[in-house]
Amino acid sequence: MPTYAIVGNPNCGKSTLFNALTGLRQKIGNYPGVTVEKKVGTSWSQHGQPITLIDLPGSYSLAARSPDEAVTRDVLLGRRADTPAPERVLCIVDAANLERNLYLVHQMLDLGRPVILVLNMMDVAREAGLRIDVSRLEHELGIPVIPCEAVNGKGLVELRLAMSRASLPLPRRAWDIPAEIAPAVAELQAALMEDEGKPPLLARAEALLLLTENAAGGGASEAGAGANRADGGSGRPSRPSRRAEILAQWHQRWLAAGTDWAAVLVASRYDAISRLCAQVVEQRGGGADGAGGAGGAGGGQPSRSDRIDAVVTHPLWGWLILGGLMTLIFFSIFTFAEYPMDWIDGGVARFSDWVQARLPEGDLRDLITDGAIAGVGGVVVFLPQILILFFFIGLLESTGYMARAAFIMDRLMSRVGLNGKSFIPLLSSYACAIPGIMAARTIENHKDRLVTILVAPLMSCSARLPVYLLMIAALLPGEAVSVAGKVGLMLLMYALGTGGAFGFAWLFKKTLLKGEPPLMIMELPPYRLPALKDVARQMLDRAGLFLKRAGTIILAISIVLWFLASYPRAPEGVEESGQLAQSFAGQAGHLIEPVIEPLGFDWQIGIGLITSFAAREVFVSTMGVVFNVDDPEENTTPLREALAAATWPDGRPLFTPLVCLSLMIFYVFAMQCVATVAVVRRETNSWRWPLFQIAYMTGTAWLVCFAVYQVGRALGF
Amino acid sequence: MADSPNPPAIPAPHLPLCQLPAGTRGRVLALAGDAPFCQRVREMGFGEDAVITKLSGRGTTLCQVGETRLALSHEAARRIQVQVLAPPAPSAPSPGLS
Numbered sequence: 001m002p003t004y005a006i007v008g009n010p011n012c013g014k015s016t017l018f019n020a021l022t023g024l025r026q027k028i029g030n031y032p033g034v035t036v037e038k039k040v041g042t043s044w045s046q047h048g049q050p051i052t053l054i055d056l057p058g059s060y061s062l063a064a065r066s067p068d069e070a071v072t073r074d075v076l077l078g079r080r081a082d083t084p085a086p087e088r089v090l091c092i093v094d095a096a097n098l099e100r101n102l103y104l105v106h107q108m109l110d111l112g113r114p115v116i117l118v119l120n121m122m123d124v125a126r127e128a129g130l131r132i133d134v135s136r137l138e139h140e141l142g143i144p145v146i147p148c149e150a151v152n153g154k155g156l157v158e159l160r161l162a163m164s165r166a167s168l169p170l171p172r173r174a175w176d177i178p179a180e181i182a183p184a185v186a187e188l189q190a191a192l193m194e195d196e197g198k199p200p201l202l203a204r205a206e207a208l209l210l211l212t213e214n215a216a217g218g219g220a221s222e223a224g225a226g227a228n229r230a231d232g233g234s235g236r237p238s239r240p241s242r243r244a245e246i247l248a249q250w251h252q253r254w255l256a257a258g259t260d261w262a263a264v265l266v267a268s269r270y271d272a273i274s275r276l277c278a279q280v281v282e283q284r285g286g287g288a289d290g291a292g293g294a295g296g297a298g299g300g301q302p303s304r305s306d307r308i309d310a311v312v313t314h315p316l317w318g319w320l321i322l323g324g325l326m327t328l329i330f331f332s333i334f335t336f337a338e339y340p341m342d343w344i345d346g347g348v349a350r351f352s353d354w355v356q357a358r359l360p361e362g363d364l365r366d367l368i369t370d371g372a373i374a375g376v377g378g379v380v381v382f383l384p385q386i387l388i389l390f391f392f393i394g395l396l397e398s399t400g401y402m403a404r405a406a407f408i409m410d411r412l413m414s415r416v417g418l419n420g421k422s423f424i425p426l427l428s429s430y431a432c433a434i435p436g437i438m439a440a441r442t443i444e445n446h447k448d449r450l451v452t453i454l455v456a457p458l459m460s461c462s463a464r465l466p467v468y469l470l471m472i473a474a475l476l477p478g479e480a481v482s483v484a485g486k487v488g489l490m491l492l493m494y495a496l497g498t499g500g501a502f503g504f505a506w507l508f509k510k511t512l513l514k515g516e517p518p519l520m521i522m523e524l525p526p527y528r529l530p531a532l533k534d535v536a537r538q539m540l541d542r543a544g545l546f547l548k549r550a551g552t553i554i555l556a557i558s559i560v561l562w563f564l565a566s567y568p569r570a571p572e573g574v575e576e577s578g579q580l581a582q583s584f585a586g587q588a589g590h591l592i593e594p595v596i597e598p599l600g601f602d603w604q605i606g607i608g609l610i611t612s613f614a615a616r617e618v619f620v621s622t623m624g625v626v627f628n629v630d631d632p633e634e635n636t637t638p639l640r641e642a643l644a645a646a647t648w649p650d651g652r653p654l655f656t657p658l659v660c661l662s663l664m665i666f667y668v669f670a671m672q673c674v675a676t677v678a679v680v681r682r683e684t685n686s687w688r689w690p691l692f693q694i695a696y697m698t699g700t701a702w703l704v705c706f707a708v709y710q711v712g713r714a715l716g717f
Numbered sequence: 718m719a720d721s722p723n724p725p726a727i728p729a730p731h732l733p734l735c736q737l738p739a740g741t742r743g744r745v746l747a748l749a750g751d752a753p754f755c756q757r758v759r760e761m762g763f764g765e766d767a768v769i770t771k772l773s774g775r776g777t778t779l780c781q782v783g784e785t786r787l788a789l790s791h792e793a794a795r796r797i798q799v800q801v802l803a804p805p806a807p808s809a810p811s812p813g814l815s
Contacts, residue, residue, distance in 0.1 A: 063760070103760055263764070266756070266764060267765075519789075520789060523785060
């Protein structure tokens with residue numbers, strides 16, 4: 001069976017449909033730019049044969065402006081070595097916004113491949129009073145048109161049936177190339193056919209694209225270089241000479257004649273689309289504002305989205321709502337997580353005691369209880385908080401609020417030289433910097449994208465949550481402190497990270513990566529009720545990921561660390577609490593102690609700083625192992641209590657409030673995540689930027705902690 | 718808003734989109750700015766002749782074009798020249814476009 005590419009404008013339901021057809025679980029959300037890389041899945045034809053589906057990032061046009069759009073263009077034109085060009089195209093459009101969506105469809109019809117048009121969100125179109133004459137549309141375009149509601153699973157049977165057809169008609173010719181441009185297209189097409197052996201229709205489509213891309217300037221090719229890493233940059237055919245010659249020649253001719261060929265091309269497509277829409281779309285009820293056939297809002301009653309936006313994007317209320325939401329999230333993390341945390345804590349302790357009672361004394365028992373259980377258990381305790389965080393993030397993504405947050409932030413972002421679009425990757429980085437850095441592919445400008453990638457890991461991610469929570473518990477022990485105090489401290493850490501991200505963005509835009517931000521145009525999706533199923537699914541996925549990390553990386557590090565902390569064995573007669581000090585891990589900790597002592601950290605904390613370079617939450621598991629190995633009594637104490645009992649050699653308490661604060665600040669700024677380093681390396685295609693990132697972030701962490709600790713000490717804390 | 722209900726007859730004032738008062742409609746007259754920006758604006762269906770309703774805009778502009786809600790940075794909105802249109806009257810719909 002043939003391969004289908006799923007193509008459409010951002011946020012029109014491509015990934016929802018892809019999930020429905022393949023049974024996979026691609027992430028979906030109600031904001032543009034959720035999918036930034038292609039994803040391949042398998043669906044089944046009505047006769048049970050496999051159909052390969054490629055889900056592609058949303059795109060307004062084949063003339064790509066940003067790296068995510070370049071992925072779509074390159075897959076469709078067969079420019080990516082890792083993906084054979086798909087034989088057929090599944091075009092998804094938002095039926096409520098048909099005219100705009102048909103622009104990309106129009107470009108797809110030119111590719112010379114069979115196309116199936118899916119009118120998604122038919123329910124929304126009906127609510128807006130639009131009636132679409134499907135059979136007429138089918139007739140005019142000469143391709144199958146399937147009305148559908150992917151969210152409710154409606155129309156999927158019909159779609160599968162259409163996809164299963166052994167042969168599909170090629171689309172009818174949808175438009176005539178404007179006369180001013182036709183000779184240029186013909187000449188380029190002939191050159192592409194001769195020199196590169198492309199089939200006529202594909203050559204024509206490429207010729208049209210080359211003409212528009214030329215107008216769109218360096219942005220697209222620059223963007224292409226970023227996302228093209230999969231094929232080592234060799235995706236672009238290496239015969240540009242003749243096409244470049246032809247292009248340059250026409251360019252000059254048009255310049256002399258004063259023809260804006262790019263505008264002429266777009267306008268002629270929209271003319272054809274308008275004529276088509278006039279035939280197939282009927283607007284019922286008032287509210288037609290004249291913007292073609294699909295015009296809806298603008299006049300008439302304000303819609304639900306209008307009313308919500310009036311408040312949420314308000315210059316004052318918008319900010320208050322954003323701040324209120326953040327407070328609510330952290331408040332929930334502290335209050336609701338307490339009971340499940342106690343259960344997990346208790347369960348881990350009982351399990352540890354159970355193992356201890358059953359196994360004979362010795363290395364194996366210690367390895368299991370002091371290494372594996374203490375390490376993994378220490379991290380797993382924070383599962384409830386992670387779930388609560390992702391519940392809220394899921395709600396924000398699913399309702400359409402994400403794009404509004406970017407809207408509110410645009411003004412602030414423009415002060416630091418970026419625009420609101422950069423805020424969505426930063427917002428995603430609150431969950432994890434890796435999807436955040438991937439989401440930076442939606443940013444058109446290369447420099448702005450790089451700045452966003454550089455500062456994204458400063459946004460406090462969910463892996464920092466266990467560290468913050470442990471430190472806050474050590475800093476503000478017991479019931480004496482109200483939840484508000486803890487929430488306040490937590491908000492302070494998040495504010496510090498966010499402020500740092502903005503500050504450094506400003507600095508980088510002023511120095512390393514100067515340049516005007518591109519003019520921002522961003523689509524805001526209509527509000528939807530949160531899809532609780534998707535939210536729950538995402539929570540489960542994230543919980544699975546968190547537990548998987550606990551069961552693999554953290555377990556492995558805990559076991560290795562236990563060995564490093566237990567060997568070489570202290571000679572007989574040395575107190576057991578001296579074991580750690582002269583072990584391999586202890587030696588490493590002692591080695592860096594001079595560097596971190598001015599920050600208030602001793603060598604035991606130093607061990608945690610070293611191991612947690614793998615991932616931040618490893619700090620917590622490391623503390624679990626470190627303080628258990630050194631525990632002369634063979635019982636499992638909760639980590640919080642172990643920390644409270646820790647001291648410097650002279651008997652001073654180690655985890656004073658000032659040290660806890662300093663540690664938290666260290667984790668706000670320091671680049672402690674191997675996975676992020678790897679992703680930055682991949683996305684920037686060099687080691688230069690990830691190394692720079694490690695240096696500037698960890699350097700800042702040291703300086704800020706130094707200042708805080710020394711000033712705090714001087715003030716008598 | 719003393720605009721005539723008969724837009725084609727009387728030349729209406731034109732100004733950049735960032736200065737269009739909130740709640741007012743305008744017809745796009747001309748695009749300035751770099752080529753990629755103009756290209757994308759046209760491809761998204763609000764090039765010349767599109768009718769825009771500005772919803773709010775201090776700093777960043779929020780506007781509606783057809784069923785699409787768009788956010789434009791101040792700099793972007795400054796580069797779109799619009800002709801101010803009369804508020805929509807149910808009895809006299811504005812003329813169809815392109």
